[in-house]
Amino acid sequence: MSADEKGRTYVIQARDEQQQYTAALLRENEKLRAAVATLESDHRRAQDQYRAAAEELDRLRAHFEDVARENQRYAEQYHQIETQSSNLANLYVASYQLHSSVDRQTVLNTILEIVINLVGSEQVAVYERNCAPNRFKLAASFGVDAKRLDSFILGTSNIDRMLADARIFTDDEAAGGQDRLTACVPLKIGEEVIGAILVFRLLDHKPSLQPVDHELFELLAVHASTALHCATLHEKTLAVLG
Amino acid sequence: MKRKKILLVDDSTTILMMEKFILRNDPYELITASNGEEAVQKAIDQKPDLILLDVIMPKMSGFEACRSIRAHETTSAIPVIMVTTRGEAANVESGWSNGCTDYITKPINAVELLAKVRNLLEDAGVPA
Numbered sequence: 578m579s580a581d582e583k584g585r586t587y588v589i590q591a592r593d594e595q596q597q598y599t600a601a602l603l604r605e606n607e608k609l610r611a612a613v614a615t616l617e618s619d620h621r622r623a624q625d626q627y628r629a630a631a632e633e634l635d636r637l638r639a640h641f642e643d644v645a646r647e648n649q650r651y652a653e654q655y656h657q658i659e660t661q662s663s664n665l666a667n668l669y670v671a672s673y674q675l676h677s678s679v680d681r682q683t684v685l686n687t688i689l690e691i692v693i694n695l696v697g698s699e700q701v702a703v704y705e706r707n708c709a710p711n712r713f714k715l716a717a718s719f720g721v722d723a724k725r726l727d728s729f730i731l732g733t734s735n736i737d738r739m740l741a742d743a744r745i746f747t748d749d750e751a752a753g754g755q756d757r758l759t760a761c762v763p764l765k766i767g768e769e770v771i772g773a774i775l776v777f778r779l780l781d782h783k784p785s786l787q788p789v790d791h792e793l794f795e796l797l798a799v800h801a802s803t804a805l806h807c808a809t810l811h812e813k814t815l816a817v818l819g
Numbered sequence: 820m821k822r823k824k825i826l827l828v829d830d831s832t833t834i835l836m837m838e839k840f841i842l843r844n845d846p847y848e849l850i851t852a853s854n855g856e857e858a859v860q861k862a863i864d865q866k867p868d869l870i871l872l873d874v875i876m877p878k879m880s881g882f883e884a885c886r887s888i889r890a891h892e893t894t895s896a897i898p899v900i901m902v903t904t905r906g907e908a909a910n911v912e913s914g915w916s917n918g919c920t921d922y923i924t925k926p927i928n929a930v931e932l933l934a935k936v937r938n939l940l941e942d943a944g945v946p947a
Contacts (some may be wrong), residue, residue: 659933663930670836694834695833781907
């Protein structure tokens with residue numbers, strides 16, 4: 578083979594190889610284009626999914642906050658109901674106990690117990706209006722000097738003001754452990770004051786009078802007086818009957 | 820399921836009624852005693868799951884009753900909640916030294932009592 582033929586053959590071979598290489602490159606390019614298109618599509622889909630997920634997350638966050646708020650509201654309501662139930666329990670027990678006996682001493686003890694255990698004071702005195710006009714005589718007491726507090730006459734003591742208008746007096750600034758008159762509860766039958774409950778020092782750990790204590794005093798003002806009045810009448814009846 | 824038994828001990832019928840009223844909605848069997856001696860005897864005889872024990876009582880105080888309950892083989896592990904009008908540290912310390920598990924102060928707070936009772940009964944392995 579001559580040098581010319583050799584050269585031509587080489588050129589042809591080189592051209593063929595170049596064409597094959599070019600064709601391979603074009604194929605590869607095509608594949609890459611397809612891959613890029615797929616990736617771009619995936620990317621768009623991923624972006625769509627991300628946006629949807631972010632929206633869902635926002636929705637879930639908002640829902641979670643709603644649920645948390647609702648939960649908080651229910652917890653507060655539950656606490657209120659439990660407190661209310663506890664207060665009602667106090668009132669129910671006090672009322673039930675006051676009217677569970679017609680024995681005078683039992684009624685007096687019950688009044689003391691209610692103040693000691695339900696209000697939270699270990700210094701209490703129960704007075705009854707005596708036959709003598711405007712004279713109040715100590716009928717029962719706990720934790721006070723009974724001799725010193727044996728009786729008082731209206732018009733001579735600072736309790737007058739409290740009993741004069743037959744309204745409950747409470748010192749809402751009285752804190753546990755302070756020696757002071759915390760409450761004066763007139764015992765009324767209709768508009769007539771037949772006695773009084775004086776509450777002095779609150780238990781040391783009791784911070785102050787609570788709303789339920791005021792309700793207990795309201796209840797005592799009416800129910801303790803009727804219970805005590807009935808028990809006294811019962812005692813007198815028994816005495817008359819011998 | 821067996822109901823949990825709680826022994827309520829207080830010489831005040833007002834407090835016993837109050838405790839019964841507070842615990843009435845939970846599935847407990849409630850038994851009562853009105854003094855320390857009766858409490859110890861009922862604890863031995865009836866083996867309650869929990870005892871609510873008043874401190875100041877006739878015949879035997881709550882502290883003495885608590886010591887007796889702790890000293891008896893069959894009742895030594897029963898949780899005891901002391902119910903006291905004295906919330907100050909020295910009195911609470913006396914409760915611990917006499918073997919009480921927990922304490923609450925009078926006037927009884929229903930929410931606090933229920934929480935402590937439920938908590939102690941669950942801790943004692945008695946499901947609520």
